[in-house]
């Protein structure tokens with residue numbers, strides 16, 4: 384028999400093996416200062432392309448004022464207890480009603496965190512006889528929710544409607560035996576690569592198959608659709624999403640989340656969501672803050688217009704310079720380059736130190752080996768000058784990647800690792 388911790392000492396996992404080189408810089412970096420287009424990293428100003436503050440609400444003076452007033456009025460304790468027991472208020476209900484109306488659903492229910500809420504909603508929606516069919520590239524919270532399911536589940540190829548159809552055929556045969564139903568789960572916008580879930584084609588399959596659709600629209604809410612109601616609105620099929628989810632952690636620049644759908648379904652979830660039944664209610668400061676943010680999203684279309692002005696300038700500028708942005712159809716702006724992990728580290732260091740650009744770097748195992756993904760999140764606070772500086776920097780680092788500069792620097796990193 385082994386000691387439980389043997390595996391921890393033996394294998395630190397795919398990411399933490401880089402910890403000695405990467406921690407504090409590439410992983411767990413500390414960005415300092417007010418949340419905005421320019422922040423400080425290790426004492427130097429950088430253009431920040433890695434924060435999901437799409438609409439620039441995080442540091443908007445009106446938002447800061449409401450957050451501060453709510454904190455003074457309520458502290459961070461109120462209300463105490465789970466919603467069901469002692470943590471329910473008029474304002475929680477008001478926020479739910481306004482969110483439901485905004486995303487065009489009959490009812491909504493608040494979640495303390497998007498991640499746990501997604502896990503719990505999946506858990507509550509399915510019973511043992513039901514079958515889940517979900518996108519293979521789904522966010523970790525969907526995968527964890529599916530893990531709780533005691534019955535069958537099938538994945539379909541990423542955003543591939545033909546593959547979904549094949550899996551719906553399998554699921555339908557199985558459901559006919561078990562007597563259960565089928566839940567399909569997609570994201571509204573896939574947060575790594577930025578493509579929208581093919582929701583319109585997915586709901587068209589409802590003519591052929593009997594299933595319910597659950598959409599995680601973390602990145603679509605506030606950024607897509609005419610009113611900002613998300614990917615369903617953008618694709619004209621919001622009414623056919625059976626359960627809609629969005630987090631407050633992105634466009635709303637806060638903490639918390641919600642689900643929305645038909646009254647009866649939301650009422651069922653309200654009584655069966657373990658993440659809410661057995662956890663303290665969303666604190667009032669966050670509820671008041673969310674009401675303010677929602678009001679601004681509704682009444683200030685210029686926030687979304689500013690965002691898209693930057694998205695369009697950045698994405699078209701990069702494409703004009705021949706960069707590969709993959710299949711993005713949203714604000715998420717991925718730039719794919721070819722190189723190893725040590726080369727990626729040297730490149731990102733150069734971007735930060737010499738060009739003052741801070742963006743997230745994604746490597747294997749999140750994306751295939753040999754690829755480097757520089758992931759950028761434009762926001763309404765960025766300027767066209769930020770875009771211009773960034774485009775020039777990207778041209779320069781591509782040149783250095785191609786002429787082997789980073790390979791040489793990477794060799795030094797590898798040498799240093801061997802000596803450890």
Ligand SMILES: Cc1ncc(COP(=O)(O)O)c(C=O)c1O
Nearest residue numbers: 496497498522524574601630632
């Ligand atoms: C697609 C998706 N779903 C869910 C979540 C989790 O939301 P939260 O940060 O509110 O826990 C995230 C990340 O924030 C996300 O990107």
